[in-house]
Amino acid sequence: MSFFSSLSRRRRRTMVGAGIATLTIAGFGIYRVTSDGPDAVPVNVDFILGGGADVNGRGDKLATPGTYQGLAAASAGTVYLFTQETDGMVMWRKKPSGAVERIPVSGVNEAQAEQAAVAPDGSVYLAAGDLWKISPKGKATKIIDTRCKKHTPLATLVSKFCTGQVTGVSIARDGSVYIGDQVILGDDASYVHRLDGDSIKLVAGRPPAAGESYKLSNPAVKNGIDPSSGTKATDVLVTDNLNSGWLAFDKEGLYWRNGPGIVRINHDGTLSPVVAAKSPRKIAETKGPFDSVGRALDAEIRRNISDATRGDLAVIPGRGEVYYSDGGAKYKPTKEGPFRWRDVVSDSQKKLIDESTNGKLVYLVKAGKLAPVIAGVQAIATSEDALYIAVESESGNDRENPENWSTAVLRLQLPNTK
Template sequence: MPHKRRWAVVAAATVALVGASGIYLTTRPQDADPLSAEFVLGGGTATSGAGSRVEIKGTFSALAVDRHDRVSLFTYDGERTIMWQQAKSGQAKRVPIRGMGPEDAEQAAVTPDGSVYLATGDLWKVRSDGRAEKIVDTSKCGKSTPRATKLADFCMDEVTGVAVADDGTIYIGDRDRYSAANFVHAIQHDRISLVAGREAIGSESRRPDNPAVRRGYDPTKGTKATDVLVTDPLDAGLVATSDKDVYWKTGPSIVRINQDGTLSPIVAGRDPKKISDYDPYEDLGKPFTTTGRAVDSAVETLAGRSHRGDLVAAPGGGPLYYAAGPGVSGPAHDGPFRWGGDRSTSQQQILDKAQANTEAEERKVVYRVAGGNVTAVTGGVNAITASRSYLYLAIESNVTGPVDSAKNWQTAVLRIHMPEQ
């Protein structure tokens, strides 16, 4: 899949207030404590050293973190893809990628051995030394084979998501364009197995009036994961894992794939009108304030549909986070959703430059699902990932010169401490 950076679209570090029907600028009050956002990778001026002191030139491509808070950030500097890694010691490492051109990843995931998998339409494995290997090559796909058992025999039109379980099992979201069907598969060494989804049968309806389609959005108790028909062509396909559970974004909904092979609804879109709609001038709320039941909420589409959003489950059975649309309408410099924390001059410049751009198509808004409720967290990010203690946010900023050159951009990763559920 070619690099699809939309230069006119900027995913800025804008902090937004989220309501069920839109995103609002936060203009007051200042009395609420802001989120403490700490730079951990990028935002500096040095060429080496501590992660928060290095300068990372280029546009954002992918973000992942392992259980030990080791961050992997992929950027494109106009010439090649670079993997930046930040160890627990805080030191940054720059690793040029060999064997893979510029790619925008829908999702990224770290394996126990430190390798990173990227879902870019194909499935790539990037080793710690920067060597990239294509694991699933969709360009060679003829007829899709969703029920293949050998990885060498597996063929699908598009890999849409990737997650790695504690035992090393790789879960991928994938799609067959011909049958308009989405699936989840599990990869273990040279074997692959179908976990969720099925093909359409003949002229079977792809609309929600088909029970197989409807149960993919809001499964009833006992619904088998391999009995649902998920047809959303652009918003379905992200996956996430936590402990032994697997989560799957099926379009406007998120379901859990249980260990017994059944589905449970998480975000089901039953009644979005029940989700609180904050008024920025009357009821501002604050981050992590419950806005309603998750099953009543729906995942909003990103403007322009240039990205499926994000889906990540915190390890150890922690909360589920997703980043979605419709996009942030403008910057927020104050209010309870502003980002607090100490800043160097260069770090503040990245935030200021990012906030100064008003293009909103890819600026994602972040939500948390915990205890059956959904909450607004923050907004204006390129991507999210999570460890046990932190939510990581990737941002990019056009710091100087024309926006159509990757060399005029900088990318950074910040983290916020996650409160108790």
């Protein structure tokens, strides 16, 4: 039996293409973007939620006011956007049919999610320091409360579990809930846990031993970023806890962002490297969307300095693609330059992009190769075959007033894999 099938108002951000492009298939499955040829095809984005000027509008006329609070997508394509309005949090639900619902959230306020995930029953889990579950009708329930005294990463009951913060959440096809969590004061370390009712089980990471080194010369630390073959997930010590914890599932296993790298937790409980910081100097300079810059194993994810949420990790199972965000530099969405957002057509969409806040650069890992995708996003989410991005903008000088903010969700038009 396999490892997984056996498992029954805006936050203060203190911790937490060039010209016209032609898409061609490059080696190892990465799509290379060039500016040559008369039949050039640009990389476009489509506004699917927000971007309009009317809070009561429909389709591309609809505005979704407030600051960004969370983004998630179900495998079939229903998209969930959370915003903070003056009167509280709101969940926007956009179905593949185009129908949009605005659902006020009760029981929680100002909980900005580092990551969100949709359960089979339509509930949405928010990893927002604490772990919240938002019902389809908008009722919030706190599943994990981090206001606790003694950290207990090895606890077996949720009621006895204590951690410093929850930054990641992902849900397997069978409905199992996985979280990425960290102890941030004391015995610093990052973990993955699985929840099943009131039961909780450690899946990856371990506490440090007394006096144990946090340096890469410690094999347990090195194996947390670039694991040797056969390394058990529960044997590694992941110490970069302010940049760890984001999760994503596909048929190969559970992907875990842990500081400068990403590993996959395989079905047998061992780790495989995905982004491993082996030789960052070999990574080429970023040129434009889908332009391969080298081996993913050589890449290093930089520490976040962006104003956006710290990290993102998502997979598109139908395409065999892993996406992550790098917040090591600040980017704004732009209508010009190599990472311009094309298909921004209406006046309100252009205004939103012009007034957008800083965001992150998103990368694609496919067949071992790495390529940048889009810059200036707050968050990413995926369905079975699509990549969604969130952007927010600010009008006026009162940054603490949600009425001056607007958030939108766009879908990136991905290259044809055939």
